[in-house]
Amino acid sequence: MANMDHENLRHLQAAFNASIDDFIKTASEDGDNKGRIAELQESITNQATMIQAELVPPITRILQMSWGASINLAARVAIDLDLFNKIPESGIGLDELVEKTGASRNIVLRILRMLTASHIVAEMAQDTYAATPVSKLLTVPELRDLIKMTHDNMHPILSATPAYLRKTGFKDMSSTANACVDLYGVPFWEAIARDPEQMAAFQSAMATQENLPPETVPQYPFSEDFSDIAPDSVHLVDVGGGRGFALRDLLDKYPDFPGRLVLQEYPSVIEDAKKANLSSRIDLMPHDATHPQPIKGAKYYYFRRVFHTWPDVTAIAALKALHGAFKKGYSKVLIQDEVIRDVGCEPQKASQDISMMMLGAMERSEGQWREVLREGGFEIVRIVRADVGGLGVIEAELVE
């Protein structure tokens, strides 16, 4: 404590207080200004982290880092025990939870200790627990599937990654040679696709993104261009469109969206999409995005959160697969994905990029997007950034 830089702490305190004042004022007087509110939330979180870095002894931070995976594990076991549904806001005692779960008292206690220490569940008194906004959100099936998917499918690959990198001399991973292939024998999508239950859980986990900012419908001005769409033409092809959530929401937002829409996916995902009761205006088509695009002359070839699952080599192959289908001066590629900061990347985005790295995929900065599109034969026309979060819609055209 003697060496602590009090001057810096005071400076951080003043900046933190000013940001909180600004946040409260903006949220109460200008609540629709989502962009400014998100900016302030990010500053406050960063300032709190800097204060924490000033106060928490470095050794404690190293211990926290060493055991960070325990939170994911505790949440995963809590899901198996259905704890989040069993803990009400009004509170519940440990004995009742033990009775309701049928698990050993020690197991329930230790899992709850981790969850209360992480402020996921509130500790009202000794052995009495209450729901928090986080634990309430963990009663949503899709969010539970997200925890299951990260724990069951991703974390084993995370654990295997350092040894894989040592073995390969720290070379970049590709879609066919990466920590996942080393562990499961096949790339991630194939590993997931061979077990329909895992695939369904993965697709369900992806649905959580509908609840995250920015909203599912990109802040791209589609309606600017409705005039040049012939009624029987294909307006938009959603390549790697999952179960069709983006198309469903696009039609909700633009009921007069003219022309036809096509959802392209791996065959097993198309089978899932058939059960999603999508509009009859959406054609479902099994298609591998790296094979030549069969729908010619569409206005938009849209890829939402697909490119970040690919290394550059696959991304370039998918871009080249579009060349033959492109109507020059009319068709456009729209890529909705993270456009991460070159400097000051948020921890969540860095973490997403690490998850992508072990699958041979990547999140990209603006410079990296320009490069991969250029290699695929395209050039960026504009990037329409969301008010909230790092997602952008990259609009690109085929180069002559």
Ligand SMILES: C[S@@+](CC[C@H](N)C(=O)[O-])C[C@H]1O[C@@H](n2cnc3c(N)ncnc32)[C@H](O)[C@@H]1O
């Ligand atoms: C992260 S998910 C995003 C799904 C959807 N676009 C969304 O935003 O909800 C990536 C999707 O890309 C699909 N995908 C990956 N590689 C593909 C390929 N070569 N051909 C077709 N689909 C592919 C996967 O099946 C998966 O559904």
